[in-house]
Amino acid sequence: MMNLSAGYPYWLIKTGLPYTYPKLDKSVSSEVVIIGGGISGSLMAYYLAQEGIDSILVDSRTIGLGSTSASTALLQYEIDVPLHKLSEIIGKKKATRSYNLCLESINIIASIAEKLNFHEFEYKKSLYYACFKRDIPYIQNEYTARKRNGFNVQFLDSVDIKKNYNFKSPLAILSKDGAQLNPYSFTHALLQYCITKATRVFDRTLISKIEHKKEYVHLETEDGHKIKTRHLIYANGYEVVKYIDKKIVDLHSTYAIVSEQFNYDVKFWKDNAMIWNTADPYLYIRTTLDGRILIGGRDEPFYNPGKRDKLIKTKAQQLKLDFQRLFPHIPFKTELSWTGTFGATQDGLPFIGPYKNLPNSYFALGFGGNGICFSVIAAEIIRDIITGKKNKDLDIFSFDRI
Numbered sequence: 001m002m003n004l005s006a007g008y009p010y011w012l013i014k015t016g017l018p019y020t021y022p023k024l025d026k027s028v029s030s031e032v033v034i035i036g037g038g039i040s041g042s043l044m045a046y047y048l049a050q051e052g053i054d055s056i057l058v059d060s061r062t063i064g065l066g067s068t069s070a071s072t073a074l075l076q077y078e079i080d081v082p083l084h085k086l087s088e089i090i091g092k093k094k095a096t097r098s099y100n101l102c103l104e105s106i107n108i109i110a111s112i113a114e115k116l117n118f119h120e121f122e123y124k125k126s127l128y129y130a131c132f133k134r135d136i137p138y139i140q141n142e143y144t145a146r147k148r149n150g151f152n153v154q155f156l157d158s159v160d161i162k163k164n165y166n167f168k169s170p171l172a173i174l175s176k177d178g179a180q181l182n183p184y185s186f187t188h189a190l191l192q193y194c195i196t197k198a199t200r201v202f203d204r205t206l207i208s209k210i211e212h213k214k215e216y217v218h219l220e221t222e223d224g225h226k227i228k229t230r231h232l233i234y235a236n237g238y239e240v241v242k243y244i245d246k247k248i249v250d251l252h253s254t255y256a257i258v259s260e261q262f263n264y265d266v267k268f269w270k271d272n273a274m275i276w277n278t279a280d281p282y283l284y285i286r287t288t289l290d291g292r293i294l295i296g297g298r299d300e301p302f303y304n305p306g307k308r309d310k311l312i313k314t315k316a317q318q319l320k321l322d323f324q325r326l327f328p329h330i331p332f333k334t335e336l337s338w339t340g341t342f343g344a345t346q347d348g349l350p351f352i353g354p355y356k357n358l359p360n361s362y363f364a365l366g367f368g369g370n371g372i373c374f375s376v377i378a379a380e381i382i383r384d385i386i387t388g389k390k391n392k393d394l395d396i397f398s399f400d401r402i
Contacts, residue, residue, distance in 0.1 A: 007312050007338030010258040010294065011184035012069040018188050021063055024202040024221055029228040030056040032386065033219065036235035037061070037203055038068035039183050040364050040375040042190035044235050046112065047379040049197035051387060056227065057191070057199060059236075060206040064187045067237055070340030072256050072296045073372060074274050074286055075179040076126050077103035077151070080368045081348030082138075084145035089347050094396050096149045098349060101393060103151070105376035106179050113181070118189045120289060125273040126178035129161065129169040135278040139171045152176040164270040167326045169277075178274055180286050183372060210243075212358045231386055235364040235378075237371075238343050243358065248351055248402065249343035249367050253308040254281075255315035256296040257337045258288070268293060268330060283322050284369075293332060295319045299342075312339050343367040350374040352381050352397035362386075363399075 021037075032048055034041045037059030048055045059066075077099050079086060086095035106123075113121040130139045146153045154174040161169045191201050209220040210232070219227040234240045238251055268287060269275075276284040281299035288294055298315045300308065316337035323332050344367065345351070351365040352374075362382045366374030377397070384391040395401070 007309070008336045009069045009338045009340075010256075010288070010292075010336050011071075011182055012065070013336060014290075015182065015185050017062065018185070019063070019192060021191075021201050021203045024058060024205040024225055024227075025223075027226040028056065028200070030054050030200070031229065032056070032231045032233060033058065033217070033227055033229040034233045034235055035059075035207060036237065036364075037063040037187070037191070037201070038066050038235070038237065039071070039187045039372055040237065040366050040378065041233075041235035042187045042194070043375045043379045044233055044364055044382065045194045045199050045201075046190045047383040048386070049194045049199050051383060052197070053386065055194075055199045056229070057194075057201045058205045058207060058227075059203045061203060063191065063201070063203045064184045067340055067342070068187050069184050070256070070338055071183045071372070072284065072286065072294055073181050073183040074126075074276070074284060074369075075106050075109065075181065075372055076175070076274070076370060077106060077177060077373065078126070078128065078175065079348045079370055080344065082142045082145070083149070084141045086348065087145065090349075090396070090401075097393065098396060099146075099149070099151070101377050102370055102373040103177055105373040106177065108376050109181070109372070110179065112190070113186070116189045116193055118186060120182035120185050121179060122181070122289065123179045124286070125271050126175040127156075127165065127172055127273045127275045128175065129172035129275070129277050131169070131277040131279040133170055136171055138278060139173060143173050146173070146175075165273075165275070166269055166329070174273070180274060212360060214359065217360050230360060232361040233364060233382060234361060235375075237365065238341055240363065240365060244355065244399075245357060246402070248399070249345050249365075250301065251341055251343050253300045253302060253304075253311075253339055254296060254342055255298045255312065255319060255337070255339050256294065257316045257319050257334045258295075259293040260333045260335045262291040264291070266291065268327070283319075285323065292335075293323070293330070295323050297322070308339050308341070312337055315339070342369070342371070346402070350378065350397055351399055352378040353385065353394050353399070355399050
């Protein structure tokens with residue numbers, strides 16, 4: 001079991017442990033088994049529950065305590081690789097389709113939240129600004145690519161940025177379509193709904209052995225309980241790399257801080273839009289429903305829990321300084337800081353669907369900064385495969401692309 005986060009993630013502190021789930025204590029069988037009880041696995045379970053498919057979800061941790069609790073949960077259709085660059089890598093048609101699928105996924109999450117009476121989702125605009133003057137052509141090319149392909153974007157110059165957001169930048173793209181949510185609470189809301197539809201959810205259940213057979217998959221827990229299933233879905237994120245015999249992702253460490261709560265209903269900048277920039281690694285900023293500012297970034301290109309965790313204090317100070325340089329007039333006081341692991345792929349896209357070396361299995365691996373949107377796409381594609389429907393988007397995210 002990988003160490004995926006450390007520190008004091010805001011969502012976990014805010015929400016606590018809202019529900020309890022049993023540990024698997026006997027041998028069982030099911031049409032589908034999902035490994036992973038974070039937001040990817042819970043969305044997968046939701047889609048299968050909607051189809052009335054008999055499913056079991058298992059997680060080695062307490063539900064939501066992996067990468068989900070550490071996520072900053074900016075929901076953007078923008079992928080880590082910009083549209084004009086992605087078009088060069090995979091072609092204009094597939095690149096544009098990828099961006100549109102992420103845009104659709106935001107609206108799908110909104111509709112699910114409404115259905116579940118979940119109130120910690122909100123639509124937000126997204127401001128992508130040039131960090132340096134040398135980034136001006138980059139921003140111009142990206143704006144042109146998005147505008148040409150029908151995305152609702154606006155071009156802002158330095159005067160617009162200063163007037164509306166009160167910081168300095170030469171250029172920016174304002175996207176009208178974005179959102180943010182509490183990913184940890186949303187995961188629990190999804191699973192509580194799934195349980196009403198007869199989905200069986202078990203946490204603290206470590207799968208120690210998996211055997212892929214011609215028609216079934218056999219799993220065994222560390223306590224010796226067996227699970228038999230026709231379809232196995234791997235939705236356990238970065239821990240899944242041990243099952244793949246080729247390199248598909250680079251693991252990185254990222255950092256985040258959240259401010260103390262402000263005592264008034266304040267607009268820090270226009271529409272309290274999500275903000276991110278062209279730096280590498282990029283800085284990203286959002287607000288929360290209870291009047292805080294959340295900042296993330298300062299990524300490091302390694303996965304080493306000990307080394308990663310020792311940097312929390314230093315990275316927290318750096319993130320606060322990054323914010324103060326941008327907004328010196330806002331009195332930011334850090335209350336919580338944490339770190340988490342994330343994965344980056346060469347083309348910024350996730351890996352979704354079957355893997356030929358492991359029959360009767362499917363992967364929902366929403367790598368990258370847009371993992372929650374990718375998880376929706378994965379749930380739709382894998383649902384279609386299991387129910388015998390053809391999904392035209394499968395090849396965009398398949399393992400065969402590398």
